[in-house]
Amino acid sequence: MNNFLQVLVVGIGDGAVYAMLGLGLVVIYRSTGLLNFAQGELAMFSTFITWTIWEVGVPLPLAVLGGMVGGFLVGALLHQVAVRPLGDPHLRPLATVIVTIGLFLAVNGAAQLIWGTLDKDFPKLFGEGQITLGGVAIAWQKIGAVLVLALMVLGFWFLFQRTKIGLAMRAVASNSESSALVGVPVPRLLMLGWGLAAAVGTVAGVFTAPGLGLGSNLMQLTLIFGFAAITLGGFDSPLGAVVGGMVVGIMTSVLPQYLPIFSKMRLAPAFLLILLVLLFRPQGLFGRKQVERV
DSSP states (O other): OHHHHHHHHHHHHHHHHHHHHHHHHHHHHHHHSSOOTTHHHHHHHHHHHHHHHHHTTOOHHHHHHHHHHHHHHHHHHHIIIIIGGGOOTTTSHHHHHHHHHHHHHHHHHHHHHHHOSSOBOOOOTTOSOEEEETTEEEEHHHHHHHHHHHHHHHHHHHHHHHOHHHHHHHHHHHOHHHHHHTTOOHHHHHHHHHHHHHHHHHHHHHHHHHHHOBSTTTTHHHHHHHHHHHHHHOTTOHHHHHHHHHHHHHHHHHHHHHOGGGTTOTTHHHHHHHHHHHHHOTTOSSOOOOOOOO
16 A cells, blocks of 8 residues: 555656646647647756756756746747747647747757757755655655645636736637737737746756756656646646646556556556547546537
């Protein structure tokens, strides 16, 4: 029983990280109605910014805030340079998706040029300590990931439900043309969405780097789990990203321990989950089904 609880705790901690990256994907989707395949690489790049700030002697929590600011600026800049020239992403969805794939490659290459190809050691934000409850060891890093995720969810709930900016972002995602006609600054809000997504990705990268090592491929596996999380929870639902992230984290932690077929195929549970959800409930558990008039 203790072994199961130990694996479960690890899965919850991993799921919190997947949910963080999923929240960034939801922000982009709520702004554009599309998925950003460069989200993981933006998270990796801003984590490198955090590491650079920390290396010069800045305390890690402040370095994380600096990395989030840097990530926001990079995300906003990439939108203005690479995405905005395409025009309304709702009218040219395929072109926008292809650009995000191109940005995936470009950001990865830029990180290798700036920081090299060797992995860097990255410290744990909440230290190496742990507590033991009922014979189950729980690392402070895992507890911290869940607490930070809770704060992020609260912040996004407040943004989308209680602020004019959040309401405007939801309006743009629903109908950008009508939003523009009533005076909503659509390009500016799309830029804001990209910046926020990159800033959120920084936090996911900070929690991922200590275990995997900070390198140019840091977030590629995590991005797949993030996609699985929002597929399960719903592309437009922050709550769905959290629930989906937790479920994916627990599945990918528990199943390999008890089903040998998954021990060498860590991605298999996530892909099976994506397939089942797309077959039986494409909008996800918390997503809204879109109904179009003919």
